[in-house]
Amino acid sequence: MAKVKLAELQAQLITESWEAGENPISELSEKDQTILLGAVPPGGPPTKAEKEASEKAVMAQFNALSATATANPSTFDWRNKGGRNYVTAIKNQGGCGSCVAFGVLSVVESMVRITKNDANYTTDLSEAHLFYCLKGDPNGCSNGWWPTGAYDNVKANGVAKENFFPYVGSQQSCNVGSGWQNQKVQITNYKHVTGLNNIKEWIANKGPVSACFEVFQDFYSYQSGMYRHVTGNSVGWHCVSVIGYNDAGGYWICKNSWGNGWGDNGFFCIKYGQCSFELYGMWGVEGIVDTTWIYGKKILGLWSNSAPLNAWAFIQDEGWKKIANTNRENHLMLLTALIAAKNIGSTPSVHIANGHIDQIYA
Structure with a gap:
């Protein structure tokens, strides 16, 4: 399939709420773009009817909530919770389908800060350890994963700090440094959250969540604003962390793993109901154990x-x-x-x- 032409896309966005532009991801070959999409839905991709039903249900929930008062704030962003930023820095998964590891550990890193009530706490976890060691797949870059498998491993084994196994953005063999268990972060549990209001309640009261969604070709060129699919074919599934929401605009606020050069300094907003974003629900962390030896x-x-x-x-x-x-x-x-x-x-x-x-x- 041919890549979306930027000039044609920008012309179609005149009446839309988002902007497109060239970036390091949009300039990749189609093959290299597809490699980034490492979320593998259990049981295979959903049917068209399932996707349409999900979007319809989400928008019905949103419209119903808009007409009634709820306990959730109308807008929330963990980058500005009481003037403090609990979201860790944007990372880059490079040429590997490891988005699930990034979407999961982004949530865990934020939960470490939230649990400690310290937005300045330094926490940098090893996506390489989670993806190449705990996943146990020698060809992981091309095979992808799903959040439940990643969370199960972080719960059962814990994950090393980045310095024990630095991520390089291409296929790696498991080579975690000795003693990582003495510096690991582990979760006590995680929860699958479904329903628009329940997800927003979780985000506002507990922390960010992981989500997987369908990616279309125009998403690669996203630059700013509230994304909605306009043109281009479906190219795969991707996993990110959701750090907030905005009911006035009707969108989720998300952290991606494609570097600072993509999107809005690595972040993006996506309209409720778009790209089957809520179809599989989202996943949040319950309980953090951050261990270290001094x-x-x-x-x-x-x-x-x-x-x-x-x-x-x-x-x-x-x-x-x-x-x-x-x-x-x-x-x-x-x-x-x-x-x-x-x-x-x-x-x-x-x-x-x-x-x-x-x-x-x-």
Whole structure:
């Protein structure tokens, strides 16, 4: 099939709410463009009737919600939650159909920040580890994936930080650095969310979600505005993270994995009901465990008050960390070990889970 011609597309967009332009993705060959689309719907692509029914149902829900008051805010964006940005930087999947890994880990990274209530927290997870090691497919770049498989792996195994297995944008063999388990991020659960209002409620109250949708040729040339399919054939399925929505405009706000040079600095907006965006529902994370070992640092201070099991340790270069208090016996054991380390000036190995000290080895 022939690529969409930009001049012809721009002429058709005069009455539309989005703009098209040349970018690194639109300039790729058709073959290289298609490689980017690595979402594989279970049971094969939906039928035309299923897609039409999904769009009709979504718009009916939207129209019904527009006529009644809901508890959800009318607009929401995790890039500006109380003036803080909980969305991590745009990445580039390169010449590989690894979009599912990016769409899933984008959500997990944001959930780490949200869980810690720290928009500046540095979290960079390894899509290469998830896609090339945990997926277990030697030809992963051309075979694609689906979010449930990715989330199952992050729940069961956790995923390494980027520095243990950097992503390069082309087929890689599994080569994760030793000790990654000591620095991993794991989820305790994830949930499949369906229905327009339920998805918006999840986004506004819990965090971003992953979504998969059908891509048409004109999407490659997206530059800004609210995307709606105008011209071009269906070319495959893609996975992204949804970081917000806008009811006034009737669209989702999404983070893509095609680099900053595509779209609106890597982001895009898409009209509700378009491209079967809601057909398969979306997936959100319930519970984050962010673990790390701290080595070679002194315990410089300890603090507690009259509240039960409320004690903190100040670790060199790391700051104050709360001592885990889910179990009284374990809490007192950790506190005793930290006091001893401080008194003799030793540098124990300290394990941190979600900001709490839960293990220590002298």
